[in-house]
Amino acid sequence: MDSEVMDWDSVYKEEGGFEGPPPWNIGEPQPELAAVIRDGKVTGDVLDAGCGHAELSLTLAAAGITVVGIDLSPTAIAAATEAARERGLSNATYVCADITSFTGYDERFSTIIDSTLFHSLPVDRRDAYLQSIHRAAAPGARLYVLVFAKGAFPPHLETKPNEVDEDELRSAVSKHFVIDEIRPAKIHAHQPQIPGVEMPFDLDEKGRAQMPAFLLSAHKEG
Template sequence: MTDRTEQIDWDSTYRGEARFDGPPPWNIGEPQPELAALIRAGKVRGEVLDAGCGYAELSLALAADGYTVVGIDLTPTAVAAATAAAQQRGLTNATFVQDDITSFTGFDGRFDTIVDSTLFHSLPIGGRDGYLRSVARAAAPGAAFYILVFAAGAFPAELEQKPNEVTEDELREAVGKHWVIDEVRPAFIHGNIPAMPGFPMPDREFDEKGRIKMPAFLLSAHKPG
């Protein structure tokens, strides 16, 4: 299996110095609609880990709703931006940590809900198992786990650098080693069209805000109680 993410400098991407002319296309200024629907449906509970939080639109929205949230991300630029945004909004219940999500420690048994908003496909394939072990260790008994991830075929095959898209079977096999899977269903990841020379945009639908809708899966799982 070819790993398409190993050479990506994520901090340069967040600084606007690499790959895209402007903010990363996944930075849509609000939680992904699929995850916002989970929040409205009452699927998020207790203390929350935002795994690979990035600019942390999800963390900030949850904190504004009264949840206590910890966001962890590898890139110092994203963590600094998320921390500043929380301070500006007076959200003392949102904190952000710069760490490697595939090996972080210090939160054993803490979180009731863990949300992965487009992180899984950004990880090196070899880092997936460490990530899933680490978040399982940080989860409380009975914790819920949600992953929103690009489905195989979402991007043109000729792209040299792109997310590590997954098939449903591949996703189930990886996550099922550490979590009890409740559901995997088709979903969408919404994004802004990147201003990137030579980027071959696939023929996709757009949402009411003009954002492209890319094929994805939404996985729901839990840690045994």
């Protein structure tokens, strides 16, 4: 993808080249992040950065946590807002905005969670994104980023996420946050159906692909 911005709204309208819903819509938080939640590492008000259909923040809201989800796709934001209404979650708010330049939440959030957003950004917008979420982070806030690792997708694909290696991820994030840990992880997804492309992956117990990733944990100074 490099410096191009993918038409995410078309993807959420199921017009984006995939057959059916986006494969990352698994109906629950990513297991790696569900473990972070179970371990009690999510506190205070939470920003769900690039929330999509927002199962992560809806799950947090159901547990009584105040959450704000931001996404560029009006279709995804409408779906998340409707889901929150149907579930009676008045503590979940969804905003359609550019995550690389949003304002209005200075030092608001104690936890920021990036569930498969970072690799979806154009490389040349990563720093603007990190500046924006740093501005929105309260002093001492925690940041969690779940991102595809290099090699997650076949190299010959014309359009694929901007996967990272550990050094690349560390270099980008450490300009704005203090990194606590980067470890190998998995992103779980319904097996992508891309015409003419075979994508063999290990499967989890629910038959979903497990794709190579990193989970970064960091915090804002102060």
